[in-house]
Amino acid sequence: MFSYLCAYIATRARAMKTDNTILEEAHVGWGEDIFPKLSWWKQHKVSAARVMVVGCGALGNEVAKNLALFGVGHLWLVDFDKVEYSNLTRSVLFTLEDAGEACHKVYAAARALRRLNPNVEVMPLVADIGTEVGLGLIRRMDAVVGCLDNRKARYLLNRLCMRAGVSWVDGGIKGMEGVAKVFIPGKNCYACTMEPGAWKELKRNMSCRELIKQDVEAQRVSTTPVVASVIGAVQAQETMKLLHEEETRHGELTSLCGKMFYYEGQHLTSRLIEHRGWDDDCPVHDKWEPITVHPTLTFRHTLEEALNLLEEYLGERGARIVLRNQSWVDYIEQRSDGRKVQVMLPESKVARFITDVLELEQDEAEGFYQHEFRVIGADFPYGSMTLQQLGVPDMDVLHVRTDNGEHFVELASAQV
Numbered sequence: 001m002f003s004y005l006c007a008y009i010a011t012r013a014r015a016m017k018t019d020n021t022i023l024e025e026a027h028v029g030w031g032e033d034i035f036p037k038l039s040w041w042k043q044h045k046v047s048a049a050r051v052m053v054v055g056c057g058a059l060g061n062e063v064a065k066n067l068a069l070f071g072v073g074h075l076w077l078v079d080f081d082k083v084e085y086s087n088l089t090r091s092v093l094f095t096l097e098d099a100g101e102a103c104h105k106v107y108a109a110a111r112a113l114r115r116l117n118p119n120v121e122v123m124p125l126v127a128d129i130g131t132e133v134g135l136g137l138i139r140r141m142d143a144v145v146g147c148l149d150n151r152k153a154r155y156l157l158n159r160l161c162m163r164a165g166v167s168w169v170d171g172g173i174k175g176m177e178g179v180a181k182v183f184i185p186g187k188n189c190y191a192c193t194m195e196p197g198a199w200k201e202l203k204r205n206m207s208c209r210e211l212i213k214q215d216v217e218a219q220r221v222s223t224t225p226v227v228a229s230v231i232g233a234v235q236a237q238e239t240m241k242l243l244h245e246e247e248t249r250h251g252e253l254t255s256l257c258g259k260m261f262y263y264e265g266q267h268l269t270s271r272l273i274e275h276r277g278w279d280d281d282c283p284v285h286d287k288w289e290p291i292t293v294h295p296t297l298t299f300r301h302t303l304e305e306a307l308n309l310l311e312e313y314l315g316e317r318g319a320r321i322v323l324r325n326q327s328w329v330d331y332i333e334q335r336s337d338g339r340k341v342q343v344m345l346p347e348s349k350v351a352r353f354i355t356d357v358l359e360l361e362q363d364e365a366e367g368f369y370q371h372e373f374r375v376i377g378a379d380f381p382y383g384s385m386t387l388q389q390l391g392v393p394d395m396d397v398l399h400v401r402t403d404n405g406e407h408f409v410e411l412a413s414a415q416v
């Protein structure tokens with residue numbers, strides 16, 4: 001009875017404390033020596049770390065939860081989906097209210113993570129990783145964690161990480177099985193480990209017809225909270241190793257890089273499988289360097305302004321921007337009768353335009369030819385459009401071609 005009473009009084013006393021006191025206590029809780037028995041643990045590295053978690057589904061929930069408990073200082077969350085009731089069975093960060101309000105997953109997760117560890121700075125981004133997250137932001141990360149449910153998103157994330165020279169941890173779950181892998185630029189590349197069958201599937205998945213299909217029937221993978229916990233935990237652990245790069249190099253820790261961790265829960269099988277690939281001829285893992293940061297040019301400038309600013313900045317003439325993430329489409333044309341429909345959108349938005357605005361079925365959409373631009377310069381007919389309208393995200397790195405050569409120029413952030 002006495003101990004019960006003490007516990008009750010302690011709980012009441014805690015509830016009456018001001019937010020500041022609780023924050024101070026939390027700071028003590030996540031101060032130095034939080035994992036004192038780990039010889040390799042360097043809290044200052046973890047507290048200063050910037051980690052991006054891409055995908056806030058079952059895996060993303062587990063990874064972000066663990067990273068917050070570890071005290072990773074700065075977390076970026078990327079996802080464009082909203083919380084649904086069906087997510088609640090395997091998402092520790094989401095509530096019934098989040099599903100009821102159809103809250104964006106990144107906002108719901110950010111709220112829960114701040115409650116879990118008030119020392120962590122959480123930045124939610126409602127965005128598609130393939131086209132809406134600037135390379136300039138990715139290259140500022142110490143590590144990226146992919147919690148994705150399809151090959152195309154993994155392929156695009158890998159491409160960004162390799163261009164930026166940032167290591168990333170991949171996780172995948174299906175049913176009661178899951179895998180985790182680590183990709184480090186110069187050692188291991190997701191695209192280089194893809195089998196011919198996987199390339200075929202990827203090509204099919206990136207075709208217009210498939211994009212429409214994926215849009216209509218958003219992919220659903222059945223899985224369990226347990227397999228998400230296991231794989232998410234391994235991913236978080238491997239992320240810690242990437243943050244302790246020096247300790248891993250000295251052999252205090254062993255990275256998963258070059259191997260794949262496989263787990264199967266039904267009959268309890270787990271193993272490490274060789275999984276390494278780095279082909280020097282792979283066009284997907286070219287590192288963009290050197291990257292210089294333009295002091296004023298942002299994605300809100302028009303193309304005309306951007307070209308002038310770039311020529312002035314580089315001291316070279318004839319600047320063109322090479323759209324490396326996606327092309328830009330001004331119209332689509334009916335193959336059979338030559339009928340043209342104005343689109344004026346980045347490639348990634350065309351499939352939705354065809355289904356939602358034109359209200360065409362998949363088969364009808366197949367009958368259109370897409371008129372697109374990949375390199376845009378002074379002769380581009382829509383120079384008054386902003387870089388943002390042309391599909392360039394905030395803080396992206398532009399691939400600029402001039403009469404003298406190639407350059408990589410990062411846009412200044414448009415956020416005040």
Ligand SMILES: [Zn+2]
Nearest residue numbers: 189192282285
């Ligand atoms: Zn590669």
